[in-house]
Amino acid sequence: xxxxxxxxxxxxxxxxxxxxxxxxxxxxxxxxxxxxxxxxxxxxxxxxxxxxxxxxxxxxxxxxxxxxxxxxxxxxxxxxxxxxxxxxxxxxxxxxxxxxxxxxxxxxxxxxxxxxxxxxxxxxxxxxxxxxxxxxxxxxxxxxxxxxxxxxxxxxxxxxxxxxxxxxxxxxxxxxxxxxxxxxxxxxxxxxxxxxxxxxxxxxxxxxxxxxxxxxxxxxxxxxxxxxxxxxxxxxxxxxxxxxxxxxxxxxxxxxxxxxxxxxxxxxxxxxxxxxxxxxxxxxxxxxxxxxxxxxxxxxxxxxxxxxxxxxxxxxxxxxxxxxxxxxxxxxxxxxxxxxxxxxxxxxxxxxxxxxxxxxxxxxxxxxxxxxxxxxxxxxxxxxxxxxxxxxxxxxxxxxxxxxxxxxxxxxxxxxxxxxxxxxxxxxxxxxxxxxxxxxxxxxxxxxxxxxxxxxxxxxxxxxxxxxxxxxxxxxxxxxxxxxxxxxxxxxxxxxxxxxxxxxxxxxxxxxxxxxxxxxxxxxxxxxxxxxxxxxxxxxxxxxxxxxxxxxxxxxxxxxxxxxxxxxxxxxxxxxxxxxxxxxxxxxxxxxxxxxxxxxxxxxxxxxxxxxxxxxxxxxxxxxxxxxxxxxxxxxxxxxxxxxxxxxxxxxxxxxxxxxxxxxxxxxxxxxxxx
Amino acid sequence: xxxxxxxxxxxxxxxxxxxxxxxxxxxxxxxxxxxxxxxxxxxxxxxxxxxxxxxxxxxxxxxxxxxxxxxxxxxxxxxxxxxxxxxxxxxxxxxxxxxxxxxxxxxxxxxxxxxxxxxxxxxxxxxxxxxxxxx
Numbered sequence: 084x085x086x087x088x089x090x091x092x093x094x095x096x097x098x099x100x101x102x103x104x105x106x107x108x109x110x111x112x113x114x115x116x117x118x119x120x121x122x123x124x125x126x127x128x129x130x131x132x133x134x135x136x137x138x139x140x141x142x143x144x145x146x147x148x149x150x151x152x153x154x155x156x157x158x159x160x161x162x163x164x165x166x167x168x169x170x171x172x173x174x175x176x177x178x179x180x181x182x183x184x185x186x187x188x189x190x191x192x193x194x195x196x197x198x199x200x201x202x203x204x205x206x207x208x209x210x211x212x213x214x215x216x217x218x219x220x221x222x223x224x225x226x227x228x229x230x231x232x233x234x235x236x237x238x239x240x241x242x243x244x245x246x247x248x249x250x251x252x253x254x255x256x257x258x259x260x261x262x263x264x265x266x267x268x269x270x271x272x273x274x275x276x277x278x279x280x281x282x283x284x285x286x287x288x289x290x291x292x293x294x295x296x297x298x299x300x301x302x303x304x305x306x307x308x309x310x311x312x313x314x315x316x317x318x319x320x321x322x323x324x325x326x327x328x329x330x331x332x333x334x335x336x337x338x339x340x341x342x343x344x345x346x347x348x349x350x351x352x353x354x355x356x357x358x359x360x361x362x363x364x365x366x367x368x369x370x371x372x373x374x375x376x377x378x379x380x381x382x383x384x385x386x387x388x389x390x391x392x393x394x395x396x397x398x399x400x401x402x403x404x405x406x407x408x409x410x411x412x413x414x415x416x417x418x419x420x421x422x423x424x425x426x427x428x429x430x431x432x433x434x435x436x437x438x439x440x441x442x443x444x445x446x447x448x449x450x451x452x453x454x455x456x457x458x459x460x461x462x463x464x465x466x467x468x469x470x471x472x473x474x475x476x477x478x479x480x481x482x483x484x485x486x487x488x489x490x491x492x493x494x495x496x497x498x499x500x501x502x503x504x505x506x507x508x509x510x511x512x513x514x515x516x517x518x519x520x521x522x523x524x525x526x527x528x529x530x531x532x533x534x535x536x537x538x539x540x541x542x543x544x545x546x547x548x549x550x551x552x553x554x555x556x557x558x559x560x561x562x563x564x565x566x567x568x569x570x571x572x573x574x575x576x577x578x579x580x581x582x583x584x585x586x587x588x589x590x591x592x593x594x595x596x597x598x599x600x601x602x603x604x605x606x607x608x609x610x611x612x613x614x615x616x617x618x619x620x621x622x623x624x625x626x627x628x629x630x631x632x633x634x635x636x637x638x639x640x641x642x643x644x645x646x647x648x649x650x651x652x653x654x655x656x657x658x659x660x661x662x663x664x665x666x667x668x669x670x671x672x673x674x675x676x677x678x679x680x681x682x683x684x685x686x687x688x689x690x691x692x693x694x695x696x697x698x699x700x701x702x703x704x705x706x707x708x709x710x711x712x713x714x715x716x717x718x719x720x721x722x723x724x725x726x727x728x729x730x731x732x733x734x735x736x737x738x739x740x741x742x743x744x745x746x747x748x749x750x751x752x753x754x755x756x757x758x
Numbered sequence: 759x760x761x762x763x764x765x766x767x768x769x770x771x772x773x774x775x776x777x778x779x780x781x782x783x784x785x786x787x788x789x790x791x792x793x794x795x796x797x798x799x800x801x802x803x804x805x806x807x808x809x810x811x812x813x814x815x816x817x818x819x820x821x822x823x824x825x826x827x828x829x830x831x832x833x834x835x836x837x838x839x840x841x842x843x844x845x846x847x848x849x850x851x852x853x854x855x856x857x858x859x860x861x862x863x864x865x866x867x868x869x870x871x872x873x874x875x876x877x878x879x880x881x882x883x884x885x886x887x888x889x890x891x892x893x
Binding site for chain 2: 285287307308311397416418419420421422423424425426427740743744746747749750751
C-alpha cells in the first residue's frame with residue numbers, strides 16, 4: 084500500500100512538471116522571433132543525445148536519429164526558419180508532430196546551458212499552424228539520395244533542406260551553401276558503399292560524431308578547412324555497438340558510442356575508460372584529439388588509449404592499424420602545413436584499454452592563489468606519479484562547472500577571487516597511500532566533503548558578497564589557509580551548510596522538484612564520478628561561445644607560463660574574455676597539455692572578428708616558443724603516436740619563418756577584412 | 759578558350775605567367791619544382807601530369823601531359839588529387855594550401871620548404887586563373 088502511495092506520488096509529481104511546462108507554453112502563441120536569442124546562442128553541445136541525468140532520451144530523436152529530431156536540431160531549425168535560411172518542407176511537419184513537449188530536454192538542457200528547448204519547439208508548432216498547404220515544399224528524390232537510400236534504407240538518407248538545415252553550425256557552415264545529403268549508416272559495409280558512391284559522383288563526404296567540435300570551430304576562421312562546401316554528411320549516431328571484455332580489460336565500440344555510454348558500461352565492471360566530455364563520440368574524439376583528459380599522466384594520450392582501430396580509407400577499403408601491410412600507421416607530419424581539421428579516414432571501430440578502479444580512490448584538492456605555485460606542486464605530483472587523475476584547474480572552471488547557473492558561477496567566481504584568493508586548484512584523484520603523501524607535500528588541502536559543500540552551497544556563496552565572515556577571511560594573511568585549513572573552516576562549512584532544496588531555488592519553479600531529487604543523488608556531488616563521467620564541462624557554454632586555445636608543450640613551468648602569456652596577450656589586445664582552463668600532464672610531467680579559452684558572443688560579427696585576430700596572434704606567439712604544438716595542429720592525429728607528433732620538439736619559428744606564416748595565413752584565410 | 763590541362767592551355771599559361779609576373783616581386787625568386795598528378799581527368803578518367811619548375815622566380819617549365827615519361831623530371835614536391843579538386847584550385851575556388859588542409863590533395867616533399875612557397879604558388883595560380891579556360 085505504502086509502495087503504491089509512493090508510486091502515485093511520484094507519478095503526480097512527474098505529471099505536474101509536464102503540465103507546468105505545458106501551461107507556461109499553452110496559449111502563448113509563440114513566434115520564432117520570440118526565441119531567436121536563445122536559438123542563435125544555442126551552442127550545439129549535443130548533450131541532449133546522452134541520458135546523463137537518468138531522464139531517458141528525447142523519444143523523437145531516439146526514433147528518427149537525424150539531428151533535426153533532437154532538441155539541439157529543433158533549436159537550430161527554429162533559428163534557421165526565423166532567419167529565412169530555409170523554407171518549410173514535409174519533413175518540418177513530421178519533426179514538429181514528433182515532439183509532444185514531454186520536457187525531458189528542458190531538464191537536460193537547463194542543467195547544462197540554462198535553456199528551455201520546449202519553448203523553441205512550441206514556437207515551431209505555432210509557426211507550422213500559420214503555414215498554408217502551398218507554402219510546404221515537397222522535396223524530390225535525386226539520383227544521389229536514391230543511391231544512398233539503396234544502401235542504408237529509405238528512412239536513413241535524405242536531401243530534405245529542413246533536415247540538412249538542422250546540421251548547420253554543428254558540421255555545416257551558416258548558411259549552408261552547396262548541395263548536401265545526410266546519411267545515417269548502421270554498418271561499416273554501408274560506409275564502404277557510401278564512400279564509393281561519393282567517389283562515383285565526385286562529391287566530398289564528411290563523417291559526423293556528435294558535432295561538438297564543429298559547434299566551436301565553425302564560428303571561427305577555421306570554418307572553411309574544418310568542413311565541406313557540398314557533399315555527403317555521414318552521421319554515425321546509429322553505430323552504437325559496445326562490448327566490454329572484463330578479462331582483457333578492454334572495450335570494443337562503434338563510432339556512435341558516446342563517452343558517457345562507454346563510461347557507464349565500463350563502470351558496471353568496476354572499470355574506467357579514459358574519455359573526453361560526456362557527449363563526445365569516443366571514436367571521433369580519439370581520432371580527432373587523441374582524448375584529452377585529467378587522467379593522462381597515468382592513462383596516456385593518443386595511441387596509449389587503444390589497442391586497435393578499424394577504419395575506412397578514401398578508396399573505401401577497410402583497414403586495421405594492426406594490419407602488417409598498412410604503411411606505418413603511427414607516423415605523422417609536424418609543423419604549420421600539417422594542420423588538417425578533416426579526418427582522412429572514417430574510424431568504424433575502436434578497441435580501447437580500460438582501467439581498474441581502485442577501491443580506496445579519493446579526491447584531494449589543493450587551493451592556490453597563483454599559477455606558479457600550483458604548477459610547482461602539480462609537476463612534483465606528476466613526476467612522482469602520484470594519483471590517477473591530476474590537473475591544475477582554474478577558478479573559472481571550478482566555479483562555472485559546479486554552479487547550477489551562470490549567474491551563480493559569476494557570483495562564486497567573484498567571491499573566490501576577491502575574498503578567498505582561490506584562483507587555481509591542483510585537483511587529484513588518487514588512492515589512500517598517494518593521498519597521504521600529497522597531504523604531506525601540500526600546506527592546505529580539502530576533499531570530497533568540501534567539494535560537496537561547495538556544489539550544494541554555491542548559490543549561498545554567490546550571495547555572500549557583503550558577508551562579514553568573508554570580509555574577515557579576506558583580511559587574513561592567507562585567506563586560503565583560513566578557509567580550508569584554519570579555525571575559520573568550521574564556520575565556513577557551517578555557513579555553507581546547504582541541501583539540494585536550497586540549491587535548486589535558482590532553477591525555474593517547475594524544474595525544482597526534479598533538480599532537488601537529482602542533486603540528492605550522491606554522484607552529482609562526487610568529484611570522482613564527475614571526473615569520470617564529465618557531464619559538467621559544457622556549462623562553460625551557458626553564456627557565450629568559446630574557442631579552445633592551447634595545446635601540448637614541455638612540462639616545465641617556464642614554458643607553460645610563456646604559453647599562458649602567449650594566449651593571454653592576444654585576448655587582452657583584442658578585448659576578448661580569455662581564461663586559463665586546465666592543465667594536465669603526460670609521462671610523469673615531461674609533457675603538459677594546456678587548455679586556455681577565449682569566450683565571446685558568436686552572434687556578434689565584431690566579436691567573431693576579434694576572436695579570429697586573437698587566434699592568429701596566439702598561433703604566432705605559440706609557434707615562437709620551442710616545443711609547443713598548438714591544439715589545432717594535433718587535430719586529426721589522435722590515431723598517431725604522440726612521440727611522432729610532439730617529438731622532436733619544434734624549434735620555435737624564426738623571424739623569417741614568421742613572415743612566411745603571415746603569408747600562409749593570408750593564402751588560407753585572406754586578409755583580416757575577410758574574417 | 760583553351761581546354762584545361764591541354765598542351766595548348768599549358769603553352770598559354772606559361773606565356774601569361776612570363777608576361778605578367780615579376781620573378782622577384784611576385785614569385786619571390788623561388789627555386790622549386792612541382793609535379794601535380796591530376797587523377798580522373800574526363801572524359802576517359804586518365805591521369806595528367808601538370809609539371810612546373812621555377813628558377814630564381816622565373817618559370818622555366820610548364821607542362822601538361824599524360825605521357826608518363828614526365829615523371830622522370832626532378833620534382834621537389836608531388837601533389838596528387840582528383841581532377842575536380844584541381845579545377846577548384848585553378849579556377850580560384852580554393853587555394854592549394856586549403857586543398858591540402860582539407861585532405862583533398864596529398865603532398866609529398868619537404869613541408870618546411872612548401873610552407874615558404876605557398877604565397878608565390880598562390881600568386882602563380884591566381885595568374886593562370888585569368889586564362890579563358892574550358893573545364
